Amino acid sequence: MRLFKSAAMAVVCAGFAAAAAPGQSVEEILARADANMSYESIRYSGRMEITVGGETRYKTMDVLAQGTNKAFAEFTNPEDRGTRYLKLDKNLWIYFPKEQDTVKISGHLLKEGMMGSDVSYEDALESADYRARYSALLKGEDTVNGRRCFVVQLSAKVPTASYDRQLLWIDAERYVRLKSEMYAKSGKLLKVGTTLAVVHLGDRWFPARTELVSKLRNNTRTVFSMDKIDIGAALDERQFSLSALSK
Amino acid sequence: MKQRNTMTFAAMAVTVVAVMAAASAGAQDASSWNLGGSVVAQPYAAYDGNGSLEAADFSYGSATTLGLDLRARGERARAEASAEAAVLTGASARAAWSAAASGLARSDELLVPGAAPASPAPATLAAFRLRTLYLKLDFDWATLAAGRQVVNYNRGVLWSPTDLFNELDLTGLSPVRLGTDALRAAVPLGTTGGFDLVAAPTTAPADGRYSARLSGLIAGIDGALTTARAGKGWMFGADFKADIEVGIYGDVAFTLPDSGQAGALRAAAGVDWSIGDFVMAAEYYYNGGGAEADTLFPGSHNLYASLLWNATELFSLSGTVIWDIADGSGTALLLGSLSAAQNATFQAYLKAGYESSTTQVSVQAGLNIEVKF
Numbered sequence: 001m002r003l004f005k006s007a008a009m010a011v012v013c014a015g016f017a018a019a020a021a022p023g024q025s026v027e028e029i030l031a032r033a034d035a036n037m038s039y040e041s042i043r044y045s046g047r048m049e050i051t052v053g054g055e056t057r058y059k060t061m062d063v064l065a066q067g068t069n070k071a072f073a074e075f076t077n078p079e080d081r082g083t084r085y086l087k088l089d090k091n092l093w094i095y096f097p098k099e100q101d102t103v104k105i106s107g108h109l110l111k112e113g114m115m116g117s118d119v120s121y122e123d124a125l126e127s128a129d130y131r132a133r134y135s136a137l138l139k140g141e142d143t144v145n146g147r148r149c150f151v152v153q154l155s156a157k158v159p160t161a162s163y164d165r166q167l168l169w170i171d172a173e174r175y176v177r178l179k180s181e182m183y184a185k186s187g188k189l190l191k192v193g194t195t196l197a198v199v200h201l202g203d204r205w206f207p208a209r210t211e212l213v214s215k216l217r218n219n220t221r222t223v224f225s226m227d228k229i230d231i232g233a234a235l236d237e238r239q240f241s242l243s244a245l246s247k
Numbered sequence: 248m249k250q251r252n253t254m255t256f257a258a259m260a261v262t263v264v265a266v267m268a269a270a271s272a273g274a275q276d277a278s279s280w281n282l283g284g285s286v287v288a289q290p291y292a293a294y295d296g297n298g299s300l301e302a303a304d305f306s307y308g309s310a311t312t313l314g315l316d317l318r319a320r321g322e323r324a325r326a327e328a329s330a331e332a333a334v335l336t337g338a339s340a341r342a343a344w345s346a347a348a349s350g351l352a353r354s355d356e357l358l359v360p361g362a363a364p365a366s367p368a369p370a371t372l373a374a375f376r377l378r379t380l381y382l383k384l385d386f387d388w389a390t391l392a393a394g395r396q397v398v399n400y401n402r403g404v405l406w407s408p409t410d411l412f413n414e415l416d417l418t419g420l421s422p423v424r425l426g427t428d429a430l431r432a433a434v435p436l437g438t439t440g441g442f443d444l445v446a447a448p449t450t451a452p453a454d455g456r457y458s459a460r461l462s463g464l465i466a467g468i469d470g471a472l473t474t475a476r477a478g479k480g481w482m483f484g485a486d487f488k489a490d491i492e493v494g495i496y497g498d499v500a501f502t503l504p505d506s507g508q509a510g511a512l513r514a515a516a517g518v519d520w521s522i523g524d525f526v527m528a529a530e531y532y533y534n535g536g537g538a539e540a541d542t543l544f545p546g547s548h549n550l551y552a553s554l555l556w557n558a559t560e561l562f563s564l565s566g567t568v569i570w571d572i573a574d575g576s577g578t579a580l581l582l583g584s585l586s587a588a589q590n591a592t593f594q595a596y597l598k599a600g601y602e603s604s605t606t607q608v609s610v611q612a613g614l615n616i617e618v619k620f
Contacts, residue, residue, distance in 0.1 A: 057560075079619050091467065099401075242440075
């Protein structure tokens with residue numbers, strides 16, 4: 001089975017044109033992509049649209065994050081209003097307002113869908129910053145929605161990486177991720193992400209609307225939209241603390 | 248009853264003032280307020296008997312509850328009021344009426360008809376509860392809160408012996424924590440630590456509950472030490488939650504009465520883990536204090552186990568068992584939960600219980616329909 005999955009992966013990769021960008025290394029490509037998609041700090045309003053079959057539910061939230069290790073989110077939709085998340089490194093706490101209860105979430109749940117979506121806690125609360133957590137290999141070029149892309153394979157080099165392996169389709173002109181495939185250690189395809197909207201913020205391009213489809217479930221998709229994006233926002237360090245979670 | 252009503256309306260007035268004050272306090276800053284709530288309908292049918300199928304063994308009831316939450320938040324102040332009004336029919340009305348007559352019901356839960364609880368229960372009655380009402384002030388060095396608030400030292404899924412403010416409403420599908428009239432000061436210690444002082448006095452202050460709790464995250468372990476003065480004795484407790492691929496947690500409390508009698512040890516330990524779409528939890532509870540220490544779970548050795556299957560993003564199925572090992576009594580709950588529409592949840596459940604001392608069997612089937620706004 002493992003051999004079959006590895007072979008399948010190889011077939012996928014072989015489908016891309018083998019030519020790399022002349023004079024551009026994969027490190028340079030990732031550095032430019034990281035420069036666009038990673039951040040020291042960010043503040044935004046998020047919206048998740050979870051579709052199962054013909055049914056769609058939405059959830060809204062305000063998110064603050066610093067680098068890859070600190071994130072704070074507060075849900076604002078009626079069903080989950082006041083529910084808050086605090087992520088510090090690999091520790092995640094959830095605050096439930098009705099019970100005024102702060103619960104530390106076990107690590108095995110970090111890869112579970114956040115609020116019933118296809119977006120895991122790790123997907124939602126982490127900065128991209130690929131170079132810090134993955135080693136990269138340029139697989140070639142491909143086209144996504146008519147745009148030329150570099151295809152980069154990422155392999156986890158630190159245990160804190162969310163996925164064992166990822167394939168990224170990086171826009172060759174704007175250096176922003178247009179498509180991604182996330183794989184488990186076994187080689188199984190877990191999720192496929194597609195960027196639906198890219199916005200220009202200051203001197204960078206940023207994926208502001210992304211569709212995530214879980215390949216472990218049938219007929220589901222989650223669209224995650226970011227609005228009021230403030231990259232480099234001045235954030236109060238105390239916001240990323242347990243005391244702030246229950247305030 | 249009239250006195251209770253007067254107290255409630257006075258409390259409501261204080262809430263409005265507090266909320267307005269909090270909102271205006273942060274008016275120059277990023278202040279905000281919101282009003283939300285829910286409507287919940289819970290019809291059910293039940294059987295209570297020891298094998299016979301007489302008409303008196305069957306009952307029907309319903310509860311329709313409107314909950315309102317008003318929250319105001321300024322830069323340095325926050326106020327919250329949460330109130331619930333319910334219309335109860337049939338068995339639900341009789342149960343509430345009996346609780347009021349027994350004196351077990353809290354004095355702030357009002358049965359609106361105004362009759363003495365000793366009289367026969369009406370077929371329909373209304374109830375009102377002010378769940379929380381507090382003002383919180385935030386300083387750089389501490390957060391101070393005063394009023395009716397939920398004080399939660401909960402560590403386990405079901406049992407947390409150090410959680411001495413755990414006033415629970417167990418009438419629903421899952422326990423709902425009620426507010427405690429208290430003063431609270433929380434001092435943050437670094438990013439993940441804190442020192443918490445709570446005073447919940449009663450009309451006789453010596454009978455109140457007073458606690459100090461030190462908590463923090465050390466080497467990935469979330470832990471806390473608690474000491475408390477509760478009624479006529481002292482309580483010393485410790486609890487933790489750690490993560491070793493699966494989540495493990497423990498909670499132990501030792502109660503020492505002033506009377507000189509032997510102290511009582513209570514302890515709980517649990518584990519949670521997940522495989523794919525399945526989330527499991529198991530918990531053990533030792534109660535060395537019997538019914539005096541824990542009226543809800545008086546048995547020495549108790550077990551809790553749950554299995555949740557997230558079948559889709561919109562539908563889940565769960566099973567829960569609570570079992571008194573020594574006594575041989577327990578309950579089991581099977582629950583299906585469907586996100587029926589945006590902000591609307593539809594649940595159907597089947598609950599069964601067995602009481603070994605009376606050989607009484609109870610079975611309840613019902614719905615729980617909730618719309619949030």
